[in-house]
Amino acid sequence: MRLRDEIPPDTAAVRHVHTQAFGRADEARLVDTLRERGEAVVSLVAQEGGAVIGHVLLSPLDAPFRALGLAPVAVLPEAQRRGVGAALIREGLARARQAGWEAVFVLGEPRYYERFGFSAATASGFSSPYAGPHFLALSLRGARLIPGEGSVAYAPPFQELG
Numbered sequence: 001m002r003l004r005d006e007i008p009p010d011t012a013a014v015r016h017v018h019t020q021a022f023g024r025a026d027e028a029r030l031v032d033t034l035r036e037r038g039e040a041v042v043s044l045v046a047q048e049g050g051a052v053i054g055h056v057l058l059s060p061l062d063a064p065f066r067a068l069g070l071a072p073v074a075v076l077p078e079a080q081r082r083g084v085g086a087a088l089i090r091e092g093l094a095r096a097r098q099a100g101w102e103a104v105f106v107l108g109e110p111r112y113y114e115r116f117g118f119s120a121a122t123a124s125g126f127s128s129p130y131a132g133p134h135f136l137a138l139s140l141r142g143a144r145l146i147p148g149e150g151s152v153a154y155a156p157p158f159q160e161l162g
Ligand SMILES: CC(C)(COP(=O)(O)OP(=O)(O)OC[C@H]1O[C@@H](n2cnc3c(N)ncnc32)[C@H](O)[C@@H]1OP(=O)(O)O)[C@@H](O)C(=O)NCCC(=O)NCCS
Pocket: 021, 022, 071, 072, 073, 074, 075, 076, 079, 080, 081, 082, 083, 084, 085, 086, 087, 108, 109, 111, 112
């Protein structure tokens, strides 16, 4: 398995990964929309034997500092639980850190995302429609994330997700 940047010929395979993993087309459409809007800041595929088996996207949030949202991430059902998702997330976070982003937020299962350093406590000071135990954040630059007046808002295409 190897990780690499998504390239234009991957579009259909990336769509397939999300549709299979989520059992619906909403996340695949979200990826298409974010890509079209130029908001796919980090878009990585996991490739095995010439096939795309996983994908992760990170896109900009409207936040009091330079922050990305990690979403969606998906691995083909038959390739899950082999560390592909973790590898995609770790590499995605490394890319974000290298590019100078200060924080990453994710909406997901704490038990899964805490292993990458995300925590609900870090996200808890920020107002967001997603605020709650599944709204997690990770500071990439070692600094405490100070909420200040700020809220954390996802780009409009996320509002179309059911
Ligand atoms: C979430 C997902 C990307 C993980 O990919 P993966 O390659 O299976 O993940 P890894 O092999 O790195 O990690 C497997 C671990 O994740 C856990 N895990 C996977 N999905 C989980 C979930 N929804 N909730 C809690 N834990 C989950 C497994 O129990 C396993 O835990 P363990 O290491 O303690 O045994 C994959 O399961 C997937 O595509 N799911 C459907 C889409 C989805 O829900 N995406 C996340 C929301 S955007």
